[in-house]
Amino acid sequence: MLKDATMTEGRNDRGRPARRGARMAATLAAALIGATGCGDMGERWSRLFKRSKSEDSTPVPARASSNAVQDTVQGLATVEGLRVTVVRGYGLVVGLVGTGGSDAPDDVRKYLQQEILRRRTGISSKELLDSRDTAIVVVTGEVPAAAMSGQRFDVVVRAMGNQTTSLDGGMLLECDLKLLAATPRGVIEGKTFAVAAGPIFITPFRRGEDKGDDLRVGRVLGGGMLRESRRLRIVLDSPTYNIAARIRDRLNSRYGAAAPVADAVSPDVIQLTVPSAMRGNEKHFLDLVLHTTINGAPAFVERRAAELAEEIQHPQAPYDAISLAWEAMGRSVLPAIRPIYSHRTVAARFYAARAGMRLGDSQAVGIIVQHALASGDPFRLVAIEELANPTAGAAAADAxxxxxxxxDNRVRIAAYKVMLQRRHPAISPEAVGGQFVLDVVECGGPPLVFVATSEQQRLALLGRKHTLRPPASYRDDDVTIAIDEGDSEFRIVRVNPRSKQASPLIRCGLDLREFIRLLGERPGETPDGRPTGLGLTYSGVVRVLNELHGQGALTGAFLVDRPSVSDELWKIRTPSRPESEF
Known part of the structure; x- marks a missing residue:
């Protein structure tokens, strides 16, 4: 089952040798593929790459000696800007109802007083900080590798002191997030790198020993926003201006048609700029840069493409690296890789087709679609993610x-995420109460509810006949919901969190879409006197659905977000070096 996505991304030592990184990537890939229900992965992998005796005697090529690495940028340099950067700040959560607190170190209170004056809120800083309807918090975020200005990321919000009992229902006011540097004298704060603001999401899926502690920690999904792009630089292992200039010219020739992407600012440093066409795909751009050959002469590219076509047929070839190397060469390699589309080795077939499709080869699209549709295919989830590529066309939309x-619910969620990226017409999005988006996905299969816990407050209903079934009940300080066996309507009472006044009895049918709308829409009445909504937060709506699911009141599956396969693989395969943006 899909699990709750975590805020903390796994880190690795980017400075490790490429060979070790490749082994790590292979290990993770095997683990992720095994999670798709393919049975004993060790056996399947052995059968998949079964070799004859003559093939067994062939030396296994080390990744570092592969033609995919030789004569490329990564053979001469490393890239700065690939590590996750931690940013932190102090902020104020407002909109609480008696669950906040004012206790915090004096220097933090003084800092927030200055921030309140600077931002001209129009309210006394002392009044805000001393109110039990506000809470002083520490805000922490992890800025993704290669992130660009304006990019959003999740932030963790944690109450300071001991007075605050809950952040549920609160709103983080905009605060600055700064770079941190650990020194022998302590942690030093650097420049403001990002800002953060937004509604607090309290996950109902995490349970500690003391459940009350969970309410003091929340997240703002997509609440962080980067003020300036991460610095991206190629650093040569052996400084030489001649080599730096050759790399600059090669990268600008290959990727800088609209504007230069590389500038040799010194004999050992080449500054990188992500081309506008690859905004949102920064990691992919860096992959291509690292796998670009220094020599771009047509005769050399043709020869190298043919060498890689031979190498990828080896049972233990560095498939991903070869595919990226082909892609970095450009469309001229298509005649060399098309014969691999029908290779008997599934890995060679997939990675050749991946390069072809990314280069706009319509023949490759069908191969990727086949991998995506094939139950039990070890590359199925990765193939589905590849269908987000605009070059995949209408065939991908249908698939x-x-x-x-x-x-397979994992397949369904992977497909839904790609459909979102493509703005697929089968998805009907609806903004609920100005707080979250409800997607209704027109597709086959049993009903499935998907809950996003990262990047955006979003719910999705996949499949047909999303109904609720009695009996069921839910109760907290804000709302009471109940339905008895055999009834066709829920009985709901909403309590005003400030006045504690209860609403008249509200009734709602068994349609799940209408039920979610009622929970999340702003309170009000229609012209005929019917209530428009209860005004619950996204956290509140998810909490209700989670409880009803536990009681068996949802007719289908209830799944929670997790990181994508490609994101997990990228974290451990990309070489880097120690760096600082302080």
Missing amino acids: LQTLAGDP
Whole structure:
């Protein structure tokens, strides 16, 4: 089952040799593929790459000696800007109802007083900080690798002191997030790198020994925003201006048609700029940079493409690196890789087609679609993610809608995420109460509710016949919900959190879409006197759905977000070096 996504990204020592990184990537890939229900992965992998005796005697090529690495940028340099950067700040959560607190170190209170004056809130800083309807918090975020200005990321919000009992229902006012540096004299704060603001999400899926502690920690999904792009630089292992200039010219020739992407600022440093066409795909751009050959002469590229076509047929070839090397060369390699589309080795077939499709080869699209549709295919989830590529065309759109109704729920969620990226017409989005988005996905399969816990407050209903079934009940300080066996309507009472006044009895049918709308829409009445909504937060709506699911009141599966396969693989495969943006 899909699990709650975590805020903390796994880190690795980017400075490790490429060979070790490749082994790590292979290990993780095997683990992730095994999670797709393919049975004993060791056996399947052995059968998949079964070799004859003559093949067994062939030396296994080390990744460092592969043609995918030789004569490329990564053979001469490393890239700065690939590490996750931690930022932190202090902020104020407002909108609480008697659950906040004012206790915090004096220097933090003084800092927030200055911030309140600077931002001209129009309210006394002392009044704000001393109110039990506000809470002083520490805000922490992890800025993704290669992030660009304006990019959003999740932040963790944690109450300071001991007075605050809950952040539920609160709103983080905009605060600055700064770079931190650990020194022998303590932690030093650097420049403001990002800002953060937004509604607090309290996950109902995490349970500690003391459940009350969970209410003091929340997240703002997509609440952090980067003020300036992460610095991206190629650093040569052996400084030489001649080599730096050659790399600059090669990268600008390959990727800088609209504007230069590389500038040799010194004999050992080449400043990188992500081209506008690859905004949102910064990691992919860096992958291509690292796998770009220094020599771009047509004769050399043709020869190297043919060498890689031979190498990828080896049972233990560095498939991903070869695919990226082909892609970095450009469309001229297509004649060399098309014969691999039908290779008997599934890995060679997939990675050749991946390069082809990314280069705009329509013949490759069908191969990727086949991998995505094939139950038990070890590259199925990765193939689905590849269908987000605009070059995949209409064939991908049709396949994705089919996959959204697949028996495997992991496949359904992967397809839904790609459909979102493509703005697929089968998704009908609806803003609920100005707080979250409810997606209704037109597809086959049984009903499935998907809860996003990262980047955006978003719910999705996949499949048909999303109804609720009695009996069920839910109660907290804000709302009471109940339905008895055999009834066709829920009985709901909403309590005003400030006045504690209860609403008249509200009734709602068994349609899940209408039920979610009622929970999340702003309170009010229609012209005929019917209530428009209860005004619950996204956290509140998810909490209700989670409880009803536990009681068996949802007719389908209830799944929670997790990181994508490609994101997990990218974290450990990309070489880097110690760096600082302080």
